[in-house]
Amino acid sequence: MSTVFIALQANEETRPIIEAIEIDNPQAVVNRQPAMVKIDAPGRLVIRKSTIEEQLGRDFDLQELHINLISLTGNVVEDDETLTLSWNS
Amino acid sequence: MDMKVTKKKLGLKEKYKLMTRDLGWDTTYQAKEDVFPYVGYEGIKIHDWEKWEDPFRLTMDAYWKYQAEKERKFYAIIDAHAQNNGHLNLTDARYLSALKIFLQAISPGEYAAHKGFARVGREFPGVGTQVACQMQAIDEIRHAQTQIHAMSNYNRYYNGFHAFADTRDRIWYTSVARSFFDDAMSAGPFEFMIAIGFSFEYVLTNLLFVPFMSGAAYNGDMATVTFGFSAQSDEARHMTLGLECIKFMLEQDPDNLPIVQNWIDKWFWRGFRVLGLVSTMMDYMLPKRVMSWREAWDIYGVENGGALFKDLARYGIKPPKGWDDAEKAIDHMSHQFMLGLYQWSFGTAFHSWIPSEDDMNWLSAKYPDTFDKYYRPRWKHIKKLADAGTPFKNYGLAKLCQCCQLPTVFTEPDDPTLTCHRETVYNGQKYHFCSDGCQHVFENEPEKYVQAWLPMPQLFQEPINGDLGAWMEWVSLRDGKDNGDYAGSEDQQNFEAWRGLATTNQ
Numbered sequence: 345m346s347t348v349f350i351a352l353q354a355n356e357e358t359r360p361i362i363e364a365i366e367i368d369n370p371q372a373v374v375n376r377q378p379a380m381v382k383i384d385a386p387g388r389l390v391i392r393k394s395t396i397e398e399q400l401g402r403d404f405d406l407q408e409l410h411i412n413l414i415s416l417t418g419n420v421v422e423d424d425e426t427l428t429l430s431w432n433s
Numbered sequence: 434m435d436m437k438v439t440k441k442k443l444g445l446k447e448k449y450k451l452m453t454r455d456l457g458w459d460t461t462y463q464a465k466e467d468v469f470p471y472v473g474y475e476g477i478k479i480h481d482w483e484k485w486e487d488p489f490r491l492t493m494d495a496y497w498k499y500q501a502e503k504e505r506k507f508y509a510i511i512d513a514h515a516q517n518n519g520h521l522n523l524t525d526a527r528y529l530s531a532l533k534i535f536l537q538a539i540s541p542g543e544y545a546a547h548k549g550f551a552r553v554g555r556e557f558p559g560v561g562t563q564v565a566c567q568m569q570a571i572d573e574i575r576h577a578q579t580q581i582h583a584m585s586n587y588n589r590y591y592n593g594f595h596a597f598a599d600t601r602d603r604i605w606y607t608s609v610a611r612s613f614f615d616d617a618m619s620a621g622p623f624e625f626m627i628a629i630g631f632s633f634e635y636v637l638t639n640l641l642f643v644p645f646m647s648g649a650a651y652n653g654d655m656a657t658v659t660f661g662f663s664a665q666s667d668e669a670r671h672m673t674l675g676l677e678c679i680k681f682m683l684e685q686d687p688d689n690l691p692i693v694q695n696w697i698d699k700w701f702w703r704g705f706r707v708l709g710l711v712s713t714m715m716d717y718m719l720p721k722r723v724m725s726w727r728e729a730w731d732i733y734g735v736e737n738g739g740a741l742f743k744d745l746a747r748y749g750i751k752p753p754k755g756w757d758d759a760e761k762a763i764d765h766m767s768h769q770f771m772l773g774l775y776q777w778s779f780g781t782a783f784h785s786w787i788p789s790e791d792d793m794n795w796l797s798a799k800y801p802d803t804f805d806k807y808y809r810p811r812w813k814h815i816k817k818l819a820d821a822g823t824p825f826k827n828y829g830l831a832k833l834c835q836c837c838q839l840p841t842v843f844t845e846p847d848d849p850t851l852t853c854h855r856e857t858v859y860n861g862q863k864y865h866f867c868s869d870g871c872q873h874v875f876e877n878e879p880e881k882y883v884q885a886w887l888p889m890p891q892l893f894q895e896p897i898n899g900d901l902g903a904w905m906e907w908v909s910l911r912d913g914k915d916n917g918d919y920a921g922s923e924d925q926q927n928f929e930a931w932r933g934l935a936t937t938n939q
Contacts, residue, residue, distance in 0.1 A: 346739070346740030346743055346744065347736060347737075347740060348740075349737075351643065353662050353666075377647055377723075378647055378650035378651055378723075379646065379647065379650035379658055379662070380643075380646070380647065380650075380662075407445075407489070407491065407495055407499065408499070410489075410491075410499045410666060410669075410670065411499055411502050411503055411506075411666060412666065413665075413666045413669040414642075414643065414646075414662060414665045414666065414668075414669065415638075415639050415642075415643060415665060415668060415669050415672070416669050416672070416673070417672075417737050417740065417741070418740075419488075419676070419744070420488035420489065420673045420676075421488060422445070422488055422489055422490060423444075423445055423446065424444050424445045431740055431743070431744045432744055432747065
């Protein structure tokens with residue numbers, strides 16, 4: 345199965361986001377590199393607003409992800425609650 | 434009595450519809466094809482522009498909000514970098530060669546991409562597309578500006594940063610990136626999207642920015658990490674736009690497939706050649722290296738690009754024609770490139786150097802099948818010449834590829850001991866190429882590429898007339914300061930002296 349990934353800057357704002365991604369995607373592998381964190385997952389990765397809010401302790405708009413986003417792959421589907429990356433194959 | 438009613442916040446989809454789709458209008462007193470005259474001639478058939486979706490559904494109000502936040506973060510760090518002598522935190526001033534190439538070749542490319550997206554945003558009839566292209570046009574000019582601003586801090590202290598605009602227009606190695614963007618900008622709107630939005634942003638940009646910015650982080654360059662990540666946060670949106678754009682074209686009409694495939698073949702190869710410069714940065718120019726060019730290619734080329742083309746296979750798309758030749762070149766290209774840069778270093782506005790014994794051991798560990806066999810002996814020979822006081826300089830002019838404009842320094846895909854060279858005769862003139870990929874691009878559009886400005890023929894024209902000193906003046910290259918070997922350069926001496934001052938009380 346093809347790998348999807350999302351890469352985020354490593355900073356205080358993304359720490360709880362990365363924790364939330366780990367909770368929602370137990371199959372994901374978190375690679376910590378200088379200044380950035382790259383999260384790989386087989387085929388599919390889901391980012392949930394509600395899980396981020398629990399980790400963050402405040403309201404979170406999924407579009408805030410743009411500020412600390414470095415790169416991603418896969419087909420993107422976003423609505424108010426989730427952002428999903430997936431390959432169809 | 435007025436009742437206080439809490440206004441319900443619009444959902445993402447509803448907001449996108451209101452603030453993007455509803456901004457569009459139909460023409461009334463002019464025919465639509467007269468208002469959008471360039472959208473048909475490439476042969477791409479679009480039946481329903483409403484099917485174009487931005488998966489992030491970013492609207493202009495949210496765009497300004499998040500971009501402003503990115504700018505605040507960026508300038509906070511740039512100020513701190515300037516106020517705290519950030520340039521002395523570098524691992525070594527050799528690192529700056531990578532930055533100089535970036536400023537001279539890549540930042541002007543950002544500006545070119547800005548112009549291109551401003552243009553295609555006007556030329557596409559669909560409003561979703563127009564808004565997405567407008568955002569990207571603003572992103573690209575922001576990248577050019579923040580990069581120039583961040584690197585201006587280095588211009589105060591080091592050589593080679595002072596004349597990047599002249600360098601971009603006139604020096605030889607920057608014409609590689611310049612011709613890439615000029616080629617895209619002079620193509621039709623759909624081809625431009627495949628060139629920049631898909632091939633460059635989606636397939637190749639990770640290979641440029643991600644290792645480059647990690648490289649900056651490894652080498653203590655806070656300013657570049659900051660502009661890099663600030664730009665890269667936009668790239669994720671650009672990549673997504675590029676992927677949506679190609680899916681949109683393929684879903685609209687089956688006749689679009691062969692046209693799109695041809696552009697993918699062309700622009701993958703064009704982009705791969707431009708990124709060859711990055712291979713030298715990763716393998717040679719970073720004093721503290723992150724990963725080899727081979728390792729980066731395995732992650733972002735093979736794994737990621739492979740997944741992408743597997744996904745697109747459902748539309749009938751095949752991996753780009755040059756894919757296998759690219760794979761065969763990976764273990765050779767950085768070495769062939771760096772040997773070229775070293776021998777022509779009298780004509781580069783950055784420094785190159787002979788790799789140290791430690792560096793060569795690292796390279797042979799990363800390239801076990803190629804480095805010791807083909808490249809270490811050449812570096813050892815060059816070192817011997819330098820030690821004898823007769824450093825190897827090639828004052829002959831490089832033969833340039835008519836398509837990618839690189840010197841033809843690469844070898845045959847299946848024979849690393851034989852230089853690859855191709856020729857095509859067109860209208861009685863002979864044209865040279867570095868590879869099958871570049872020759873194919875030329876032969877598909879010869880009338881376009883026979884017009885290419887090439888830096889070597891320029892040497893024999895006004896105002897240079899074959900004089901090397903006149904050429905240096907014309908490209909704003911200060912002999913003995915900006916060019917040549919790093920060993921003994923002003924940059925090396927100054928960095929060591931200032932670092933000494935910063936860590937002692939002398």
